[in-house]
Amino acid sequence: MSSNNWKRILLDKGTSPLFLTPALIIFLVLLVGPFVYMVSLSFTDLSFSQPGRDGNFLGFANYRKLMRDDPIFWESFLTTIKFVFAAVGLEFLFGLGLALLLFHLIRGQRFIVTLILMPMMMAPVAIGLMWKLLLNGEFGMLTYYLRKIALMAPQTAPLSSYKLVLWTMVVIDVWEWTPFVTLVILAGLMSLPREPFEAAIMDGASPLRVFWDVTLPLLRPIIALVMLLRGIDAFKEFDKVFILTGGGPGTATELLSIYTWRINFRNWDFGYGSVVAFMVYLVVLIMCSVFYKGITWKRGIEELRA
Amino acid sequence: MKGFTVTTNKKWFHTSTIVCGLAIMVLIVYGQAQAWDLKEAAKPYKGDTIRTIGEALPPLEALDKIKTKFTELTGIKVVVEQYAHEEAVDKVMLDLNARTGRYDFIIQPHRELGRFAENKHVVPLERFMNDPKLKDPDFHPEKELYVNLWKEISWYAGKPYGFPFTAITMFLWYRVDLVNDPKERAGFKAKFGYDLKAPQNWKEYKDMAQWFTRPDKGFYGTAIQGKRHVALWYEWLNFLYSFGGDVLEADKGYKYGPIIINSPEGIASLDYYKGLLKYSPSDTLNYDWDGAMAAMQQARIFECIMWNDATYAVEDPKQSTVAGRMGFGMVPQGKGGKVGQVEGWTYLIPRYSKHKEAAYLFIQWALKYPNQLEQHLNGGASPRPDVYAHPHVKKLTYSQAAMDTNSAALPKATFPESPQMTDIIVLALSDALAGKKSSKEALDWAALEIHKLLGDKAPLKYPVK
Numbered sequence: 001m002s003s004n005n006w007k008r009i010l011l012d013k014g015t016s017p018l019f020l021t022p023a024l025i026i027f028l029v030l031l032v033g034p035f036v037y038m039v040s041l042s043f044t045d046l047s048f049s050q051p052g053r054d055g056n057f058l059g060f061a062n063y064r065k066l067m068r069d070d071p072i073f074w075e076s077f078l079t080t081i082k083f084v085f086a087a088v089g090l091e092f093l094f095g096l097g098l099a100l101l102l103f104h105l106i107r108g109q110r111f112i113v114t115l116i117l118m119p120m121m122m123a124p125v126a127i128g129l130m131w132k133l134l135l136n137g138e139f140g141m142l143t144y145y146l147r148k149i150a151l152m153a154p155q156t157a158p159l160s161s162y163k164l165v166l167w168t169m170v171v172i173d174v175w176e177w178t179p180f181v182t183l184v185i186l187a188g189l190m191s192l193p194r195e196p197f198e199a200a201i202m203d204g205a206s207p208l209r210v211f212w213d214v215t216l217p218l219l220r221p222i223i224a225l226v227m228l229l230r231g232i233d234a235f236k237e238f239d240k241v242f243i244l245t246g247g248g249p250g251t252a253t254e255l256l257s258i259y260t261w262r263i264n265f266r267n268w269d270f271g272y273g274s275v276v277a278f279m280v281y282l283v284v285l286i287m288c289s290v291f292y293k294g295i296t297w298k299r300g301i302e303e304l305r306a
Numbered sequence: 307m308k309g310f311t312v313t314t315n316k317k318w319f320h321t322s323t324i325v326c327g328l329a330i331m332v333l334i335v336y337g338q339a340q341a342w343d344l345k346e347a348a349k350p351y352k353g354d355t356i357r358t359i360g361e362a363l364p365p366l367e368a369l370d371k372i373k374t375k376f377t378e379l380t381g382i383k384v385v386v387e388q389y390a391h392e393e394a395v396d397k398v399m400l401d402l403n404a405r406t407g408r409y410d411f412i413i414q415p416h417r418e419l420g421r422f423a424e425n426k427h428v429v430p431l432e433r434f435m436n437d438p439k440l441k442d443p444d445f446h447p448e449k450e451l452y453v454n455l456w457k458e459i460s461w462y463a464g465k466p467y468g469f470p471f472t473a474i475t476m477f478l479w480y481r482v483d484l485v486n487d488p489k490e491r492a493g494f495k496a497k498f499g500y501d502l503k504a505p506q507n508w509k510e511y512k513d514m515a516q517w518f519t520r521p522d523k524g525f526y527g528t529a530i531q532g533k534r535h536v537a538l539w540y541e542w543l544n545f546l547y548s549f550g551g552d553v554l555e556a557d558k559g560y561k562y563g564p565i566i567i568n569s570p571e572g573i574a575s576l577d578y579y580k581g582l583l584k585y586s587p588s589d590t591l592n593y594d595w596d597g598a599m600a601a602m603q604q605a606r607i608f609e610c611i612m613w614n615d616a617t618y619a620v621e622d623p624k625q626s627t628v629a630g631r632m633g634f635g636m637v638p639q640g641k642g643g644k645v646g647q648v649e650g651w652t653y654l655i656p657r658y659s660k661h662k663e664a665a666y667l668f669i670q671w672a673l674k675y676p677n678q679l680e681q682h683l684n685g686g687a688s689p690r691p692d693v694y695a696h697p698h699v700k701k702l703t704y705s706q707a708a709m710d711t712n713s714a715a716l717p718k719a720t721f722p723e724s725p726q727m728t729d730i731i732v733l734a735l736s737d738a739l740a741g742k743k744s745s746k747e748a749l750d751w752a753a754l755e756i757h758k759l760l761g762d763k764a765p766l767k768y769p770v771k
Contacts, residue, residue, distance in 0.1 A: 048403045050722055051424040072733075137589030138524060138606065154521065160532070160591035162740040248534025249591045249740035251733070265396060267726045 035281075041274040048268035055271070062275040073276060075251055076259040077283075083166060083255060084234045087173040091230055092223070094174065095181025100211075102182070103189045113186070116179045124176075128243030131172050135159050135244075159244055165252045169241055173234065181226050188222030189215070228291035232284055256280050342443055344671060348380035351664035355383040358665075359398060360413030360651060362388035364618040364685025365472045369672065372680050376671050382664050391415075392536070402427040407658035411665035413471045413651050416459035420560055421722040423462040428654040430465045434666040442670050451673070451689050458717045459650035463560050468654040469673055470689035472615055475646045475711035476544050477704075478511075479602060479620065480504055480609040482633030484518065493517075504635045505609065508548070508578060511638045515585035518608035527585035529598045529607045534736040537594035539728050542579055542735055543647040544611050547716050549575035550642035553731070553756075554764060559720035562763035565756050567731070568749040569768055571641065576738055576745035583739065591739055603627060611637060614711070617704040618685035634707035636714070648715030650689065723759055730755040 042062055047053035066073055098116070102109050119127070134142045137157025146152040158168040196218065200210045216223075238257040241247065247254035247262070254262075260280060264273035360366040366388055373384040387409075389397060395418060401408050402422065414422070422428045434440050435447075447456060452473055460468040484490050485502050494502040498513050505511040515527025531537040546552065551571035556563030566572065583590065587601060599616050601607045603626040612620075623629040636644050653669045655662050671677060673689075679696055682688040687708065693699055694709050719727060734752035737743045743751065750770040757766050 048399060049421040049425075049725060051421075137592070138587050155588050157587075157589035157592065160589045162742060245592065246534045248736045249532070250534070250737040250742040252740065252742075262729065266729055268399060269726075 038274045038277055041270055042278050044271045046270045048270065050269075053271070058271065062272050065272065066275050066279065072251065072254070073256075073259060073279075076254045076256050077279075079166065079251070079254060080235060080256045083170060083173075083237065084231060086167070086170045087177070087234050088227060088230045090170065090174045091178045091181045092227060094178045095226070096185055096223075098178065098182040099185035099189060102186055113183065116182060118179075119176045120179045122176075124239035125243060127172070127176055128240045131240070132159070132244055135168065160249060162249050162252050165245060165249065169237075169244070169253055172240055172244075173237065176240075177230060177233070181230060184226040185219065185222060188219050192218050224291050228288060231287050231291065235280070235284055235287065256283075342438070342441075344379055344442070344667065347439060347442075348382055348664065348667055351661060351667070352381035354661050354664050355385060356410040356661045356664050356668060357385040357387065357408060358411050358413060359387040359389065359394055359409050360471070361391050361394045361415075363615050365615050365651070365681065365687055366413065368681040368684035368686045369471075371684055372672075372677055373668075375677070376668055379671075380664075380667065382661075382668065384668060402656055402658070405658045407656065407660050409656060410659040410661040411653055411655050411669060413653055416559070416650050416652050416720055417718065417724050417728065418720075419459070419462050419467065419652065419654075420720045420724055422654060423465075423467055424722045427657055428467050429657050429662065430467055431469070431655070431666070432466065434655075434663070435466070440663055440666055440670075442674075445670055445674060447673070450675075450692065452691055452712055455648060455650060455689055455712060455715070458559060458648055458715075460652045460654075462720065468652040469669055471651040471653050472687040473689040473708070473712050474613060474615050474649045474651065474687050475708065475715045476540065476611050476613055476637065476649075477646060477707045477711045478505065478609065478635045478637055479612045479617070480514075480633045480635070481605075481628065481631060483628075483631035484608060485633065490517075504633055505638050507639045508545075511609065512578075512581065512585075514609060515582060519585045524606060526587050526601075526607050527609065528582055529586045529593055529601045529610050530579065530582050530590050530739075531593050531595055531598050532583070532586075532591040532736070532739045533594045533597065534732060535594040536728060536732060537598075538735050538739075539732045540595075540647070540649065541611055542576070542731075543718065544637045544645075545575040545579050545640075546572055547645045547647055548637055548640035548642050549578070550640065551575055552716075553727070554719060555767065556719070557717075559717045559724075562721065562760060564767040565753045565760075565764050566767045567756065568746070568753040568770065572749050573745045575640075576735070576749060579735075580739060580745060591736075602632075614704060614708045615685075615687045617702075617708075621703060632703060634704040636707060636710050644710075644714055646711035646715045647718060648712070649718070726759055727756050730759065 041055070043058055043060070044055040045053045045058050045062075046055040102112060105112070122130075134140050135158045137143055137160060140157075143152070143157060146158075147154055152158070152164075156164065158164050192215070196214050197210060200214050205213070236257050237255055238261065241253050241255055241258055242261075245253045247258040256276070257280070260273060260276045263269050263276055267273075360369075366386065370386045370388070373386060377383050387397075388394075395414065398409065398412050398414055398418075402425075412428075419428075447469060451470060455473050456466075456470055459470050460466060482504075485504065491502045494514075494517050497517065500510075502514070502517075503510075505514050511528075517527065518525065519527040531541045543553075546567075549571045551566065551569050551574075553565070553567045554563040555566050587593075587606065589597075593601070595613060595616065598607075598610050599612060599620065602610060602612070603620055605627045617632075617634065620626045620632055621629050637646050653672075655665050655669075659665055672681070675690065675692060678686070678688045678690045678693050679699070682693050683698055688694070691709070691712075694705055699705050718724075731752050734743075734748040734755075737751075738745050738748035753766055753768065754770050757764060
């Protein structure tokens with residue numbers, strides 16, 4: 001019997017689900033299970049620190065507290081939104097610009113791409129510590145030059161200033177992740193078909209017009225994908241902020257991830273902490289569906305036309 | 307010869323009975339003392355390995371150095387895990403709740419004691435202290451330790467749960483070489499009208515901070531531990547207590563009481579504390595204890611309020627550029643008198659420990675005078691007053707300040723909600739330092755949040771509008 005026939009028999013006998021089982025088990029145990037457990041905890045008062053709070057059922061009390069009586073959560077939510085929009089927006093702009101530049105710069109492209117990928121390859125903790133030194137108020141090299149060119153007042157330190165600190169975090173994130181955006185968009189540019197570009201040029205379109213009407217629409221799924229990945233990642237940002245500021249000064253850099261950590265692992269309040277974590281999940285889910293729409297939007301229009 | 311009868315020799319008989327009784331008692335006590343021997347007591351546990359965890363600082367490093375002597379004596383191996391402050395606390399919390407019994411004894415800050423004791427994660431020590439097989443008759447904690455400190459950091463609701471690992475307080479660090487510099491003295495006197503010396507009160511502390519602030523030379527009067535971190539709370543408590551304020555009106559750490567954090571004294575202390583920002587390095591709001599200590603070790607500040615278990619590091623020429631040029635004293639005096647805040651790390655035995663008895667033997671051994679002396683001289687902060695009387699310890703420049711503060715240190719909350727209360731206060735202080743809120747707004751907010759956390763157990767003494 002030929003191997004093709006064997007394959008057919010195996011499939012016909014319903015063995016394919018058997019091969020899927022290990023992956024399904026891993027998915028259920030490592031993703032679905034913990035998620036369901038987290039949601040179930042969010043209806044309880046479980047706390048590691050308070051005696052008597054052993055996971056008694058509370059109904060929606062934790063959710064009500066979050067909605068009505070937790071201004072710090074909402075402040076933190078707003079801070080996170082600011083951070084995500086600013087960081088991902090700038091990463092997209094710089095990433096697209098760099099990718100276009102590299103795409104047209106044929107010579108030395110590989111070397112430059114390798115070079116600019118370096119920040120992305122570093123461990124977040126190492127990045128945090130490196131920037132901590134660079135931005136030190138007394139002997140930080142960057143602080144010194146920023147003061148030298150009068151971009152910063154002499155007694156100001158970027159990580160201690162309530163006004164500057166969030167934007168400093170944005171700058172560090174942009175520095176770390178722009179290479180990733182560049183790489184993905186560059187890969188997208190390389191995979192685009194030549195014909196639409198040739199047709200546009202033959203029709204006499206200016207380079208700006210080609211970019212606007214041909215390059216960008218063709219890149220849309222790639223851009224949506226990279227923005228989705230970066231958006232999710234930025235929303236969960238923790239390491240750098242934890243190392244550099246611990247969420248302060250005040251609540252200036254208290255992103256939702258830091259707040260969630262504080263409730264769960266400083267206060268050991270897992271009941272309420274689960275609600276906060278669930279909200280983070282919900283926001284990421286909404287973000288995913290919005291970007292997924294962005295990816296599939298063009299395909300949908302085409303299918304409609306067909 | 308007249309026959310011996312009780313009646314005829316009544317006096318002699320009584321005397322000899324008393325003498326014999328006393329002799330028997332002495333023999334029993336002496337015999338017991340002789341009978342108890344660590345090696346014998348540890349025999350059943352020979353070959354066991356006991357594991358502990360604590361903060362990676364000189365006191366624990368010193369314990370790590372002397373532990374081999376215990377192993378040589380008893381055959382019990384001791385493993386000491388050292389982590390940064392918060393990591394050491396988190397790991398213990400997870401281990402206790404997971405009930406794995408990884409640690410046979412733990413060394414933890416006493417602010418955590420309430421939640422360990424109330425959740426029955428740790429066992430009271432009475433059963434070991436009263437067990438003749440384990441109790442060293444030569445060890446008398448009630449006489450040999452700072453009793454107030456022991457009761458504050460290792461007792462909860464009237465029961466002993468542990469023994470102090472360290473007697474840690476915060477006190478004044480200043481540059482004595484600058485105080486003695488004739489040029490500085492003359493300049494200071496001309497400006498402020500009194501002699502430059504170790505600051506005794508908060509006015510002098512601020513005057514000196516102002517005098518030594520020279521940003522063009524990268525030198526500042528002081529540094530505050532302004533990062534949003536537990537260090538901020540610890541440091542500010544010194545100011546709060548010294549200004550005559552407190553967080554709650556309660557005489558014991560495990561007791562609740564009216565909230566007084568937003569009292570006029572509390573607000574004044576925070577106003578003063580904020581006022582020190584202008585005499586501190588520009589990134590002082592990103593300093594925890596390590597940041598402030600590094601600023602002193604690098605000779606970038608004149609004075610600060612710092613921990614006594616870090617003094618060893620600032621006086622070590624291998625780690626510090628100012629070793630031998632430092633002065634130490636009690637926290638400057640305010641309306642609340644000469645006070646300090648005590649924060650001991652305490653030995654505790656988890657309920658899930660698999661080698662409780664061996665752990666108790668080690669703790670008891672570690673607290674004996676020769677071991678405490680050795681640990682102290684290697685960077686410890688002994689809870690035994692007799693250690694501070696040793697000539698070698700007396701020679702340490704910070705011994706007097708440590709002793710003075712130990713005897714005047716005020717307690718802090720240890721009930722189970724205390725870490726959450728601390729978190730609230732840290733945020734309020736950080737908001738105030740960042741300029742987001744005034745001192746009153748920040749402390750009023752903290753008072754309300756603490757009231758929400760503790761409910762009727764802690765009413766507001768100073769109502770918030």
